[in-house]
Amino acid sequence: MTAAFILLCLIIIYGVIPTILIRQMGLGIYKKGLKEGAIALTFDDGPDPYYTPQLLDLLKKHGVKATFFVVGKKAKQHPEIIRRMHEEGHEIGLHNYRHVSNWFVLPLFLQQGLHKSARIIEEITGQRPIYYRPPWGHFNIFTWLVQAKYKTIMWTHILGDWKERVGVHGLFQRLKNSLTDRAIIVLHDSGETFGADEKAPGNMISALELLLEEEKAQKMEWVTISDMMNVQTNKQISSM
Numbered sequence: 198m199t200a201a202f203i204l205l206c207l208i209i210i211y212g213v214i215p216t217i218l219i220r221q222m223g224l225g226i227y228k229k230g231l232k233e234g235a236i237a238l239t240f241d242d243g244p245d246p247y248y249t250p251q252l253l254d255l256l257k258k259h260g261v262k263a264t265f266f267v268v269g270k271k272a273k274q275h276p277e278i279i280r281r282m283h284e285e286g287h288e289i290g291l292h293n294y295r296h297v298s299n300w301f302v303l304p305l306f307l308q309q310g311l312h313k314s315a316r317i318i319e320e321i322t323g324q325r326p327i328y329y330r331p332p333w334g335h336f337n338i339f340t341w342l343v344q345a346k347y348k349t350i351m352w353t354h355i356l357g358d359w360k361e362r363v364g365v366h367g368l369f370q371r372l373k374n375s376l377t378d379r380a381i382i383v384l385h386d387s388g389e390t391f392g393a394d395e396k397a398p399g400n401m402i403s404a405l406e407l408l409l410e411e412e413k414a415q416k417m418e419w420v421t422i423s424d425m426m427n428v429q430t431n432k433q434i435s436s437m
C-alpha cells in the first residue's frame with residue numbers, strides 16, 4: 198500500500214463517509230425553515246469588496262433581508278462590509294476562517310478557526326454568530342463538536358451560481374423554480390473560491406435582480422435564518 202492510498206482511505210473515513218451519513222440522514226443539520234410563506238436567501242464565501250456592496254445595494258432596494266455565511270479571514274480584511282450587513286438588518290453566520298474543506302481540517306483547528314471568526318464578527322457588529330455552514334457542505338467525524346456551539350444550516354436549493362456558464366437567464370429560471378415555501382437558497386457573493394468562476398457573482402446579482410422584480414418574488418417574505426428558525430417555539434425543528 199502506498200502512502201497516497203493510506204491517506205485517501207483516511208480522508209474517506211474521516212470526511213467523506215461522515216458527510217454522506219450526516220447529509221443523507223439530516224443529523225443535526227437544517228435544510229429548510231419553519232416560517233410559512235417565508236424564504237431565506239443565504240450568500241456564502243464573502244465578503245467580497247467588489248460584489249458584496251453591489252449585492253447589498255440590491256437587497257436594500259427591494260427591502261430583502263438575507264444571511265451571509267462569511268469567511269473569517271475575509272471578514273477581518275473588510276470590516277466595513279460586515280458592519281454594513283449588520284446595520285442593514287442582515288444576519289451573519291460562519292463559513293470557516295479560511296475556505297477549506299473539513300475533510301482536511303483537524304477538529305482543534307476547526308474549533309479555533311470558528312472561535313476566531315466569531316470573535317472578529319462580534320467585535321465589528323457586537324453580535325456573536327450562532328449559525329454555521331461548512332464550506333462545500335463537507336463534514337468530518339468530529340462535526341458534533343461544532344454543532345454543540347453553532348446550528349448548522351445547509352440548504353433547500355443549491356443552484357450552481359458559482360459557474361459563469363449557467364448564465365444570467367439560466368440562473369434566473371433556477372431561482373424562479375426555487376421560490377418554494379420555507380426554502381433556504383444558497384448563492385455565492387465571491388468568485389475567488391476554488392472551483393468557482395471569478396465573475397460568476399456578477400451573473401448571480403443580475404439574475405437575482407430579475408427575480409426580485411417578479412411579482413411572485415415580491416409577494417414572498419424574505420427573512421434571515423433566525424427569523425426562519427425562531428418561530429418554532431413549541432415545534433421541533435425538523436431537518437427534512
Ligand SMILES: [Zn+2]
Nearest residue numbers: 241242332333
Ligand atoms: Zn463556500
